[in-house]
Amino acid sequence: MQQETFDGQLNLSHELGWHDIESLIQNPCKVLILTHKNPDGDAVGSALGLQWVLKRIGHTVDIIVPDDSPLYLKWLPGHQQIAVHERKSGKNIPQLFIDCDLIFCVDFNTPERLGAVEPLFSKSSKPVILIDHHPKSGDFAHIKLIDPSKGSTSELVFLLIEKLGLSEYVGPESATCLLAGILTDTVEFKVNCSYPEIFETVASLMRLGADKDRINNEVYNMHSADRMRLLGYCLNTNMKILPGYKTAYIALTKSELNSYNHRKGDTEGFVNYPLSINGVVFSVLFTEQDDHIKLSLRSRGNFPANEFARKYFNGGGHKNAAGGRYFGSFKEALDRFEIVLDEYKELLLSEK
Ligand code: 5GP
Ligand code: MN
Numbered sequence: 001m002q003q004e005t006f007d008g009q010l011n012l013s014h015e016l017g018w019h020d021i022e023s024l025i026q027n028p029c030k031v032l033i034l035t036h037k038n039p040d041g042d043a044v045g046s047a048l049g050l051q052w053v054l055k056r057i058g059h060t061v062d063i064i065v066p067d068d069s070p071l072y073l074k075w076l077p078g079h080q081q082i083a084v085h086e087r088k089s090g091k092n093i094p095q096l097f098i099d100c101d102l103i104f105c106v107d108f109n110t111p112e113r114l115g116a117v118e119p120l121f122s123k124s125s126k127p128v129i130l131i132d133h134h135p136k137s138g139d140f141a142h143i144k145l146i147d148p149s150k151g152s153t154s155e156l157v158f159l160l161i162e163k164l165g166l167s168e169y170v171g172p173e174s175a176t177c178l179l180a181g182i183l184t185d186t187v188e189f190k191v192n193c194s195y196p197e198i199f200e201t202v203a204s205l206m207r208l209g210a211d212k213d214r215i216n217n218e219v220y221n222m223h224s225a226d227r228m229r230l231l232g233y234c235l236n237t238n239m240k241i242l243p244g245y246k247t248a249y250i251a252l253t254k255s256e257l258n259s260y261n262h263r264k265g266d267t268e269g270f271v272n273y274p275l276s277i278n279g280v281v282f283s284v285l286f287t288e289q290d291d292h293i294k295l296s297l298r299s300r301g302n303f304p305a306n307e308f309a310r311k312y313f314n315g316g317g318h319k320n321a322a323g324g325r326y327f328g329s330f331k332e333a334l335d336r337f338e339i340v341l342d343e344y345k346e347l348l349l350s351e352k
Contacts, residue, residue, distance in 0.1 A: 017143050018163055024127060025164075028058035029101035032126075036108035037066040037115035038323075040268075041219065044069050045181025046106040046131065046153040048078045052174035053161055062096050066115035070265020075218045076180060077173035085117050093117070097124050105141060107153035109134035109316070131156050134318060135306065148318075151192035154181025155201050162204075172209030179210040184219060187272060191320055223266075230260035234270055241280065245341050246348045248274035251286040253330055271296040281351040286333060293333040295324040301351045303344070312340045 025031075031054055035043040043065070051061045067086045073079065083091040097120045109132055111118050130141035133156060135148045150156055158178050161167060170178075182202065186193040206212065234250045241248045250270060260266075271285040275298055282303055285296040295313050297305040298321055305322040309315035315324025326333040341348075 017145065020143050021129060021160070022164060024102055024129070025054065025057070025059065028060070030099055031059045031061045031102050031104065032096060032100040033061060033063045033104045033106060034114060034117065034121065035063070035065055035106050036113040039065050039067070039069050039073070040107075041073060041184025042152045042154050042181040043107040044073050044076060044079065044082075045177045045179075045184070046157045047082075047104075048076055049154055049170075049174045049178035049181065050104060050106065050131075050157050050161075051078060052171065052177065053166055053169045056169040056171070057166065062091065062100075064093055064096065064117060066117045068264065070268060071263060072219050072222060072265055072268070073180075075214075076177050078177070085115075094120055097121070097126075100124075100126055102126060103128045105130045105132070106157065107132055107134075109137040111140050131160060134316075136316070149195070151198055152182045152185035154178040154185070155198060157181075158201050158205065167204070167208070170205075170208045172211065175205040175208040175210035176215065179205045179212060180215045180219065183212075183215055192318070224261070224263070226261045227263075227266040230257075230262065230266060231270060231273075233260070235273060239274055241274070241277070242338075242341070243279065245282070245345060246280055246351060247282040247284070247341060248277065248280045249284040249286065249334075249337070250274070251330065251334055252288065254288045257287065267296075271298050275300055282348055284337065286330070286337075288330055291327070293326040293328070293330055295326065295333075297322045297324065299351075303347060303351055308340075308344065312336065 033047045033051055035047045047063045051063055054061045063082045065082055065084055068084050069079065083093055083096065085093055103124065103126050105128060111121055114121055128141040129143045130137065131145045131153055133148055133150045133153050137144065137146045145156060145160060147156055161170060179202065238252065239248055239250050252267065267285060267287055271283050274280050274283040281300045283298045287294045295309065295315065297309050299305040300320065304319050306317045306319055309317060309322040309324035313324030313326055315322055317323050326336065
């Protein structure tokens with residue numbers, strides 16, 4: 001099959017990949033959509049937005065995720081049908097891999113991001129279409145629709161749907177899922193969206209019935225009081241600022257999380273707060289998990305959070321938003337962080 005790189009709206013005249021996709025979805029078939037572990041709004045939004053359209057044109061579609069979504073995404077239309085691998089109940093996921101005709105991968109750039117689903121994926125010989133906006137997106141797909149200049153995979157899914165002439169099959173459910181992905185991955189239009197075309201896509205989704213007010217309400221106004229108090233604790237007591245590195249970090253142990261009745265998704269967004277401090281260009285949130293320390297990294301300007309995560313913390317992502325893991329004690333993770341930070345001192349201090 002032809003390898004294809006998608007250049008968003010600029011190179012749509014380059015038809016090869018489109019024709020392959022068109023022919024793959026011409027007749028009703030069984031489609032799997034896969035996305036990454038610790039799914040976020042863009043992962044779930046792009047998967048569900050695509051699923052609604054493929055179903056409406058006659059395909060049988062299943063979405064598989066390695067682990068469950070945070071609560072603030074569970075209201076998305078169609079979410080309850082998603083097969084969650086770690087739940088070990090419900091749909092027979094290995095059988096879905098055997099039975100499917102075609103696999104879409106959305107919003108991730110290496111198969112390792114599939115966690116426990118990765119071995120099933122690697123064994124499969126079915127055609128794979130990757131839709132993603134991460135840099136360094138991998139060679140594991142037959143057709144690749146990749147555009148790191150876009151703020152979200154959900155936007156790319158919509159551009160694909162338009163290009164395939166399927167916009168009429170985008171209903172309010174699909175439009176709402178895709179807009180949720182765009183809104184969350186751009187941090188409410190604050191990052192990775194300094195190009196006018198994104199607002200044309202948003203306008204199209206609103207015309208197709210996307211419920212923007214519901215997205216805002218469900219994603220941002222449904223937090224628990226405990227989560228709000230945990231945020232207060234982080235900012236007031238826990239946040240460390242390293243002015244000599246233009247860096248701030250928050251480190252939360254399990255017992256701190258437990259004392260605020262932590263639920264999955266509660267710390268989402270915390271890492272953005274230190275970046276709003278004048279003179280801070282790099283912010284990291286450490287959270288203690290069962291068998292590792294999770295890092296969420298955010299930066300301003302040209303500081304490459306993804307390179308830092310890739311080099312030192314088994315991770316990756318975007319330049320200004322990346323994730324990683326450290327296998328060891330909490331203290332070791334923080335010690336390592338402060339040591340490797342020194343290697344980036346010059347770069348950090350050169351940022352405005
Ligand atoms: P978060 O801080 O929200 O967990 O992740 C931020 C960004 O980094 C997301 O775009 C996510 O897809 C990416 N990311 C998080 N963890 C990893 C990782 O372990 N490897 C790679 N390649 N990307 C990651
Ligand atoms: Mn994304």
